[in-house]
Amino acid sequence: MITLTAPVAAATHAAFEYAAIALGMLLYRRLAARSGQPAVTAPGRFGVMVGLLIGAALGNKLVNLAEHPELLARWAQGDWVLPGQSIVGGLLGGLIGIELAKWITQQRASTGDTMVLPLVLGMALGRVGCLLAGLHDDTYGLPTSLPWGINFGDGLPRHPTQLYDIAAVLALGALLHHHRQRLHTVPGLQFKLYLAGYLAWRLAVDGLKPVPHAYAGGLSGIQWVCALALACYLPIVARHWRQLPPLRS
Numbered sequence: 001m002i003t004l005t006a007p008v009a010a011a012t013h014a015a016f017e018y019a020a021i022a023l024g025m026l027l028y029r030r031l032a033a034r035s036g037q038p039a040v041t042a043p044g045r046f047g048v049m050v051g052l053l054i055g056a057a058l059g060n061k062l063v064n065l066a067e068h069p070e071l072l073a074r075w076a077q078g079d080w081v082l083p084g085q086s087i088v089g090g091l092l093g094g095l096i097g098i099e100l101a102k103w104i105t106q107q108r109a110s111t112g113d114t115m116v117l118p119l120v121l122g123m124a125l126g127r128v129g130c131l132l133a134g135l136h137d138d139t140y141g142l143p144t145s146l147p148w149g150i151n152f153g154d155g156l157p158r159h160p161t162q163l164y165d166i167a168a169v170l171a172l173g174a175l176l177h178h179h180r181q182r183l184h185t186v187p188g189l190q191f192k193l194y195l196a197g198y199l200a201w202r203l204a205v206d207g208l209k210p211v212p213h214a215y216a217g218g219l220s221g222i223q224w225v226c227a228l229a230l231a232c233y234l235p236i237v238a239r240h241w242r243q244l245p246p247l248r249s
Contacts, residue, residue, distance in 0.1 A: 003153035009136035016129025024122030051101025059093015066221030112191025120173030
């Protein structure tokens with residue numbers, strides 16, 4: 001059973017979240033330097049990072065608002081510091097922010113592949129904080145009779161969807177790493193496959209979570225965001241996938 005008071009849960013979740021961000025940034029800097037990419041402060045490069053941060057911050061909150069539209073009333077009353085955030089929103093917002101910044105600064109080189117490992121490890125670490133936060137976080141699952149269900153303090157064994165998420169991102173990262181030599185022939189494809197895979201995963205696994213606000217089809221806001229993003233993104237992924245060299249027999 002996992003039970004923490006609200007203040008302790010919030011502090012624990014924040015500690016793991018900041019640790020995940022720090023780990024991700026450290027790994028990204030090392031991998032970027034190893035691959036010969038320009039420093040973050042290089043001309044044009046800084047603008048791309050600013051686009052990433054602004055896009056991720058906005059996407060984070062906007063998708064959380066789609067998941068919890070009741071927060072709009074607080075926003076309309078001038079409460080700009082709204083609780084909650086969304087990994088899906090951060091990923092999509094960061095992607096859009098980067099692409100806009102690259103278009104403005106006229107950069108074409110793909111840098112997404114360098115972000116895959118930092119994202120995998122950062123997201124996995126961040127989910128540990130979600131797990132420990134228990135009922136004070138929106139990532140727990142529906143009640144289950146399966147033997148690995150976890151009681152987060154309400155007396156009901158629930159799907160540990162945080163652990164499912166950790167397993168999913170680690171497995172996806174391991175699969176991409178295993179095929180990295182072939183995937184490297186198409187710059188940016190590893191990131192595209194990671195993002196598409198995670199969106200598909202969230203579309204499925206969020207069906208095991210309580211739906212705070214049901215939209216068409218009984219899907220949550222995040223599920224609809226994932227479905228729409230996949231509809232737009234998969235043709236791009238498929239186009240790049242077709243550029244891969246054939247497998248050697």
